[in-house]
Amino acid sequence: MKAxxxxxxxxxxxxELAQRSLVSLAPLFVVLTAVGLGVDYYLSDSTxxxxxxxxxxxxxxxxxxxxLAEVVGFIEEGEIxxxxxxxxxxxxxxxxxxxxxxLLLVLxxxxxxxxxxxxxxxxxxxxxxxxxxxxxxxxxxxxxxxVFWKLAVAYLFSLVALALTFYIYWDPGFDELLRPQLIPxxxxxxxxxxxxxYNIILGFAAFLLVSGDIHETVEVFQ
Numbered sequence: 001m002k003a004x005x006x007x008x009x010x011x012x013x014x015x016e017l018a019q020r021s022l023v024s025l026a027p028l029f030v031v032l033t034a035v036g037l038g039v040d041y042y043l044s045d046s047t048x049x050x051x052x053x054x055x056x057x058x059x060x061x062x063x064x065x066x067x068l069a070e071v072v073g074f075i076e077e078g079e080i081x082x083x084x085x086x087x088x089x090x091x092x093x094x095x096x097x098x099x100x101x102x103l104l105l106v107l108x109x110x111x112x113x114x115x116x117x118x119x120x121x122x123x124x125x126x127x128x129x130x131x132x133x134x135x136x137x138x139x140x141x142x143x144x145x146x147v148f149w150k151l152a153v154a155y156l157f158s159l160v161a162l163a164l165t166f167y168i169y170w171d172p173g174f175d176e177l178l179r180p181q182l183i184p185x186x187x188x189x190x191x192x193x194x195x196x197x198y199n200i201i202l203g204f205a206a207f208l209l210v211s212g213d214i215h216e217t218v219e220v221f222q
Contacts, residue, residue: 004146005209013205024067032193040185069124121207158195165191
């Protein structure tokens with residue numbers, strides 16, 4: 001593996017990945033935003049609205065991660081790879097760790113998120129995980145050490161968007177029917193969907209760079 005990379009290389013690789021996965025990325029963004037907006041606007045008082053959205057985003061994220069793994073050549077098109085069970089196990093451990101971290105004055109959660117940001121691509125890269133849902137966390141921690149601050153700067157963009165999202169949700173305003181205002185909620189859901197997709201692409205781009213792209217770029221993105 002390469003030990004490090006330059007920040008401009010990271011941004012360039014993210015743009016390249018976004019372009020190559022646009023066929024999947026665009027519908028995902030539209031569906032996430034539309035469903036999130038519909039739930040927030042019409043079911044804002046529902047007890048289970050948040051749970052439904054979380055599960056919905058989680059499942060769609062799995063298919064996008066899998067598609068990116070196909071795009072970069074980790075698995076063949078239509079191949080299952082490590083499977084949803086391994087993805088669920090990895091996500092559960094990551095979510096538990098980062099969730100506790102964010103409760104502890106935010107910074108520990110941010111630190112864990114960055115150190116584990118390579119875990120999803122490592123789960124699908126056979127030479128890195130062998131399909132083992134526990135190995136990607138250890139490998140990501142080891143690989144992100146030399147590039148932590150560059151990843152932190154890139155992650156900061158999504159944090160700003162996420163903070164704005166929470167600010168809008170905190171007080172979106174209400175109409176005469178006591179429903180949240182549509183435009184603020186639309187902006188919040190656009191930002192929320194963008195953050196989810198951005199962070200997944202960030203993880204894949206960083207992993208490709210620290211691993212030397214696994215394959216030659218021409219071969220990977222043909």
